[in-house]
Amino acid sequence: MMGEAIEFKSGTYLVNTAAGILDTRTKNGITCVWRGIVDQSGKLNCTWEFDWDKLERQGVDKLVGRIFVKSQTSPIYGSNFDVKITEENPEIKKQLGGGYNAYNVSYECSLIPHYENPSYDEMFEPSDKNDAILVVDGKKLHVSKAFLSYHSEYFRSLFSSNFKEGQMDEIPIGEVSYEDFALLLSTFYPNPVFPNDRTVETLLEMGRRFLVSSAVSSAEHHLISNSIIENEKMLWLADKHGMSKLLEKCVRRINTVEKAKKLKKSKEYKTLSDATKLKVYERLMNFI
Incomplete structure (x- = not known):
């Protein structure tokens, strides 16, 4: 899933053989440090270093977009190019232009966050540790009654012998999407998935509806410590x-x-x- 584009736009700087850091900007959890220098052949060598650790903690897997370098005084070839920023590749290097001792340049950058998509189907596959099947949006989630009951009064009541659902082989859960319900369960079952700014509001709604206090606590911790x-x-x-x-x-x-x-x-x-x-x-x- 993708988030909204994050835009950067620098000022105009003179880059020559002695230039170093040109511009540092922070926006929506990303800090970009732009460096530039002109080499002996007259080419403009630019580096964009992105610090997006905060977005990584929010579940962003990569940033995809474009960088456009503009010159005020001389033409630059190949100045509009695609970029992909990952944990393994947080830095973009580009050699541009040629034949000049100095350049008056600026840049614009647009990056779209791409979020990791947990494999919910794998989380809720059949297992000898599970003893109940919940059916949401026509999909089956194999779960442990004891584990869910420990985390939620809703599930404790649902699996009780006093309710007809507690005697059913497959228990339907209505008026909720599979993705939202699986998101809620994934915060504590089987291996916790931490909330991020994209999921936190849904998680709060689900936590309140299904009486999962730990989900609300996890969401509050994220909002206090990591959210932008x-x-x-x-x-x-x-x-x-x-x-x-x-x-x-x-x-x-x-x-x-x-x-x-x-x-x-x-x-x-x-x-x-x-x-x-x-x-x-x-x-x-x-x-x-």
Whole structure:
């Protein structure tokens, strides 16, 4: 699955035989360091080094896109090219132009994050450790009753002898997609898959519906430690799902009048609870 494109646009720099680091920019969890130098043959040698460790922790597998180098004073051949950035190849090197001692250049870059897709089918294959079959969207998930019951009051009740489903060979789970349900189970069964910004909101909804508190805790930990979601939306998620630690952190981030105004203009502000709005107001009073 792909995320939204992340755009970089540099200023214009003079690159000659003595140039080094030209530009450093950080956007949406990616830091790009651009270096350039002109060699003895008059060619422009550029290097883009990408630090995207934060996106990797969010489940991004690779970044795919294009870089376009523009010159203000001289033509550059081959200046528009495709790039693929992976954990093994975080650096892009390109030799451009020729015949000049110096170049006035800038670059634009567009990168699309590609997320890893867990193999849910492999996670829930038949095993001698499993003793129940859940059917979601027509697909069968082989699971352990004891393990799911330990993590969720919903499953504890579902597998109880007091419910007819507890006596069924195959138990249907309705009104949920296979991907969303498998995402929820994958956070604790059989080997935990950690949330990321793409999955965290769905995971919170699933965790609340199926009473999996560990999924909500895992989502809160991600939002506190790794997320690059804007504070306004994060505050709304904390308020909606009762994540007190995250809520306090989001409120503390509102440390200027400008940030408070930005929150009030956001679409999320209208749906905040009165209690959270009061916390924001009390926080703002510290700066007046």
